[in-house]
Amino acid sequence: MIVNKNGVGVCLLLAALFLPMAHAISVSYGSSGYSGSVSVSETYKLDDSTAMAETTDLSSGAVSQSTSLSGTGLNLVTKSVSGGAYGIEAAAQSYGALGMSTALSASGTSGGMSQSVSGAGNIAAVSAGTSVSDAVCNIAQVENGLISTAQSTTSGGSVSGAQSTSLEGEIGVVGSISTTGDSGMAVTGEIIGEGKIDADLCSSDTSITGQVSVDGTRWMDSQDMSIVGSNDFGIVVEGLRVAGDGIGTFSVNAAHVSTADARKSNVRTNAMTYYQNSPLSYTTTGWRWNRASPLVLYLKADSNLASEGLNSNSVREALTSAADTWDGVTSRNLFYDGGVIVDSRKNADNPYDGYSVHAWKYLSLAPSALAYSRTRYGYPKVNGYYTVLESDVSYNTRYSWTTDWSTAVNNNGRIFDVQTVALHELGHTLGLGDLYTLPSTDPRRGDYSQIMNSYNDPQRTLGSGDIAGIRKLYGI
Ligand SMILES: [Zn+2]
Known part of the structure; x- marks a missing residue:
């Protein structure tokens, strides 16, 4: 010294x-x-x-x-x-x-x-x-x-x-x-x-x-x-x-x-043994749908959707099925029972209009993005969870999409299943987090049975961790 x-x-x-x-x-x-x-x-x-x-x-x-x-x-x-x-x-x-x-x-x-x-x-x-x-x-x-x-x-x-x-x-x-x-x-x-x-x-x-x-x-x-x-x-x-x-x-x-x-660190170290379809395999984001009235989802049916070769009715059914899959494992009625509302005037990626909209868009500056959700949350906090205010999901028309299960299975990695991606993104909307962003030492990270892990195959059902997570947020 x-x-x-x-x-x-x-x-x-x-x-x-x-x-x-x-x-x-x-x-x-x-x-x-x-x-x-x-x-x-x-x-x-x-x-x-x-x-x-x-x-x-x-x-x-x-x-x-x-x-x-x-x-x-x-x-x-x-x-x-x-x-x-x-x-x-x-x-x-x-x-x-x-x-x-x-x-x-x-x-x-x-x-x-x-x-x-x-x-x-x-x-x-x-x-x-x-x-x-x-x-x-x-x-x-x-x-x-x-x-x-x-x-x-x-x-x-x-x-x-x-x-x-x-x-x-x-x-x-x-x-x-x-x-x-x-x-x-x-x-x-x-x-x-x-x-x-x-x-x-x-x-x-x-x-x-x-x-x-x-x-x-x-x-x-x-x-x-x-x-x-x-x-x-x-x-x-x-x-x-x-x-x-x-x-x-x-x-x-x-x-x-x-x-x-x-103060939480973000240190990644060597891989370890991962859970296999475990009820422990979920993580929460800190927000959830706190309102008593169900969440209304909109589908923007426009020329982007049509030029994908997608039929707005089939997409509406795929999104509604994804929403119902989450709704079906908890006693709370989370999503509006009338199904997804088709509305060509609502816009996704406008996180300040109060509407939760799914839309197909040509992301000219985002060639690598397949799909993304943009969720806004805030006060009030209810039982420790912030309140989702709206959650938009955008799907990139640069890539191919299908609502047909066998088309998705037979073209895995080339044609993407709308319902699989919607199921994952709606998990975020409801307050579940990604497993793949957990530290590699975390045993949940390699549990690919969960929809909240990354897209590796078409998957329209929930894993036991997905179910445990949504019940943790909304009850059995
Ligand atoms: Zn995700």
């Missing part, structure tokens, strides 16, 4: 390190002055291929530092800086090609730290900050892919953070969380299956602005985020994508969170 109390600048050059083998280095130092003291600690676990240069300046109660690093293999870098009433941390872990630079400037009362991380392979970068009652966190992670992310955090009297991230790979996650006291807001984007996420997010004082795009389509923008921040509780867009030679998924969320939620 180097402590400088006399105001004379000290320049530390930790030098370009060419390490003969993997080494762990820990460095801690601090500086005190009239405005207080600041301390820094760093840890490096570097591959033997990795080179690093670091320059640190210490003066009375202040520190500034810059680091650059490049290498391959397994590398882990963590840095934290703290002053009288604030703290900032940044970390990056990679397995693969890595280029990284960091900069920090801090005093006893405030500080800022940024890191720029790019590379290929498995890479995660996190930047976080706290002040007396505020916290922000930005995270970006890719598996088997490429990433370029710039993250920064400043803290002192208040705390703010930002990230600009572009990643593509087999699994990708981008997230930003901002909290004050016990509550805050989170925005996340996630892909499973080959794909791309671009996100620019700025967070401070429990509000987040920016945008999240998946495969080039902007699913969440500042307008959505400000509505979530000021009026409603959350917006979730989740859907199916064509990914490589299989079917992948994506989800983009903007929500209020509790500080406890914000």
Whole structure:
């Protein structure tokens, strides 16, 4: 530890390190002055291929530092800086090609730290900050892919953070969380299956602005985020994508969170033994249909539907059957008994009109999206569950759809079954979450008997976890 109390600048050059083998280095130092003291600690676990240069300046109660690093293999870098009433941390872990630079400037009362991380392979970068009652966190992670992310955090009297991230790979996650006291807001984007996420997010004082795009389509923008921040509780867009030679998924969320939620980590580790059609295999989202009157679903019957070769009556029956399948396993009458209402004037993907609409659309900017739901939920909270306000489902006419079971079975992966996708999406509408987004250590994640797992085959019936989940929400 180097402590400088006399105001004379000290320049530390930790030098370009060419390490003969993997080494762990820990460095801690601090500086005190009239405005207080600041301390820094760093840890490096570097591959033997990795080179690093670091320059640190210490003066009375202040520190500034810059680091650059490049290498391959397994590398882990963590840095934290703290002053009288604030703290900032940044970390990056990679397995693969890595280029990284960091900069920090801090005093006893405030500080800022940024890191720029790019590379290929498995890479995660996190930047976080706290002040007396505020916290922000930005995270970006890719598996088997490429990433370029710039993250920064400043803290002192208040705390703010930002990230600009572009990643593509087999699994990708981008997230930003901002909290004050016990509550805050989170925005996340996630892909499973080959794909791309671009996100620019700025967070401070429990509000987040920016945008999240998946495969080039902007699913969440500042307008959505400000509505979530000021009026409603959350917006979730989740859907199916064509990914490589299989079917992948994506989800983009903007929500209020509790500080406890914000602390939950999103760590993925090796696979394990999964449940097989278990009643334990469900997860809830935190919202449900709280109203006494049943939920009315609309089908937009328009030229898009007709040009798919779909008959609006058959689609209406498929959607109604999907709704009835959920209704049939709980005592609550969840969906309107008159069936889905065909109405060409209602629009899906308008999450603010109060109508829950299913529609077929040519998603010109979303070539990989098969189908997605956009659910808006908010107050009141009933027995701990937020209230679904509306839930729209869009089906991409770039892909082929059928209401015929044998056509779907015989063309699995090429022609998609309307009722299967509707059954899954209506599960979200009612408050069940995806199993495939659970950590890979979770035994529910590999239970493909559940409709709330990913689409692997046409499936018009519920698994025992789906049934247990809906009964947990609505009773037997
Ligand atoms: Zn889903």
